[in-house]
Amino acid sequence: MSAKLIAGNWKMFKGPSETLAFFDRFEAPDGVDVVLCPPYVSLEAAVGEEWPIYAQNVHWAAEGAFTGEVSAAMLVELGVQGTLVGHSERRQFFGETDETVKQRAEAALDAGLAVIACVGETEAERESGETDAVLRRQVATLPRHDELVIAYEPVWAIGTGRTATPKLAQEAHALIKSCHPTRVLYGGSVKPENAEELLSQPDIDGALVGGASLDPYSFSTICRTAASLS
Ligand code: PGA
Numbered sequence: 001m002s003a004k005l006i007a008g009n010w011k012m013f014k015g016p017s018e019t020l021a022f023f024d025r026f027e028a029p030d031g032v033d034v035v036l037c038p039p040y041v042s043l044e045a046a047v048g049e050e051w052p053i054y055a056q057n058v059h060w061a062a063e064g065a066f067t068g069e070v071s072a073a074m075l076v077e078l079g080v081q082g083t084l085v086g087h088s089e090r091r092q093f094f095g096e097t098d099e100t101v102k103q104r105a106e107a108a109l110d111a112g113l114a115v116i117a118c119v120g121e122t123e124a125e126r127e128s129g130e131t132d133a134v135l136r137r138q139v140a141t142l143p144r145h146d147e148l149v150i151a152y153e154p155v156w157a158i159g160t161g162r163t164a165t166p167k168l169a170q171e172a173h174a175l176i177k178s179c180h181p182t183r184v185l186y187g188g189s190v191k192p193e194n195a196e197e198l199l200s201q202p203d204i205d206g207a208l209v210g211g212a213s214l215d216p217y218s219f220s221t222i223c224r225t226a227a228s229l230s
Contacts, residue, residue: 004199004226005149005185005206007035007116008213009056009084014038016045023049025216031227033206035116036213037084040070047079054082054116057090060103072111082114082147084208086138088155098141106143114147116185116208119176123156132175139179149183150176151208157188159210164188166197166204173203192221199229 006028014022019042028034028051037054038046046053059069075083085108086101105115119138121131135152142148152172157164164172164186173184186198187208198204206226212218 002205003031003033003230005033005035005183006219006223006226007037007054007084007151007185007206007208008219009037009087009187009208009210010039010042010214011056011089011210012039013214014042016042018042019045022214022216025220027216027220028223029227031230032223034223035082043075043078043080052081052114053079054084054114055080056084056087058083058085058104058108058113060100060107062107072108072113075108075113076111080113082116083108084116084118084151086118088118088120088153088158092155098138101138102141102143105148109143109145109147114149115145116149116151117142118151118153118187118208120153120155120158120188126154126156131172135172135175136179139176142180144180149185149205150180151185151187152176153187153208159189161189163190163194163198166201169198170201170203173201177203190222192218192225195222195225196229199226 034051085104090096108115121134125134169186183205185206185208186204190207190209191212
């Protein structure tokens with residue numbers, strides 16, 4: 001079996017000094033692929049460390065009048081190896097659409113960055129039986145590329161403490177892989193206590209971890225669990 005990929009999404013937490021303090025305490029064994037996604041201002045502090053560092057977003061243009069945005073070339077110059085795109089918080093609060101997510105993913109891949117593209121249904125979409133259609137639509141717009149990984153993050157499970165059951169997550173992962181064969185990570189309230197049962201599912205190839213990646217000990221524990229299952 002190939003190694004699981006565990007990615008930590010710090011969201012808008014940890015400036016450069018907290019970033020360095022995290023790496024003083026974080027450890028991961030062999031047998032797991034680890035990625036950390038700090039905020040833009042902490043990328044430079046993080047790239048000197050042992051693990052691949054990804055941004056949390058990237059713009060599709062090489063440069064231009066796009067206040068507040070960062071290009072793929074700028075990330076590459078800094079030593080960043082990849083980026084998230086399409087996180088549900090970007091879709092919900094910052095107007096990201098399937099089309100902008102696709103453009104961001106393509107620009108990142110063209111520049112040589114790896115991509116973790118996030119998809120997932122809202123609670124209302126799940127309750128009205130639209131989960132499959134939403135996932136198919138979101139996945140269909142993503143470019144096919146060896147360096148693109150998908151993260152399935154049901155919006156109702158993010159930051160809420162409500163995790164998808166392993167069975168429900170497995171079903172969604174199988175659907176996503178039938179549309180787009182690639183590694184698929186699960187995200188949404190992953191923590192040391194539930195990592196093993198989620199990561200044991202046959203189509204769950206890793207995890208995108210928010211809250212529990214902020215604490216170096218919790219994140220180390222999740223990485224150890226993943227290594228033990230590889
Ligand atoms: P959470 O966040 O682990 O805090 O639920 C996951 C994510 O949004 O990537």
